[in-house]
Amino acid sequence: SAVISQKPSRDICQRGTSLTIQCQVDSQVTMMFWYRQQPGQSLTLIATANQGSEATYESGFVIDKFPISRPNLTFSTLTVSNMSPEDSSIYLCSVEGSGTGEAFFGQGTRLTVV
């Protein structure tokens, strides 16, 4: 298993500003993922972040809006840029666990944009 810590757990931000979400894992992992869960919706994959390479974004998500850093094997950040109320969501970090390779999730960051 993997223990994932996300910061902040929640935030209220003004539109037009940016928020950086941190994801820290207690072990080295190759693959990390960022998901978005809009209110009342399911989870949608934003991007895959591998250490030492550019993040790979899913259709509908772009680097300018959601820049991602992956400086080492235990840490990643997701920035939500130039926020609007439509960005109000829960953002979750996920990692590929060792062994079976299944996904483990952080507690999420609940973002409200006003």
Place this chain on the structure above:
Amino acid sequence: AQSVTQPDIHITVSEGASLELRCNYSYGATPYLFWYVQSPGQGLQLLLKYFSGDTLVQGIKGFEAEFKRSQSSFNLRKPSVHWSDAAEYFCAVGRSGTASKLTFGTGTRLQVTL
């Protein structure tokens, strides 16, 4: 592309009654399948998974699921529901042959009446 369908948006059961949550997937090869539970304000918790082998898999909290290839289904069951099982349940399939990069269904909200 993989897809997951959870036909039931909302289900209400009485405490002590049996439960079955439906999940259908679309994937060309043998899929990696998962059920996650999300309680209010909580992160995602893995209930159970299917990778291969025995098509009836046991999970935590008394849940089980059965993989039926002929029906492309992976339904979640519990013989006797507890009030604490009230939550959102997500079925997911691994993407591109991985177990960690997931496509989620839309979720089923379970309400338990006393």
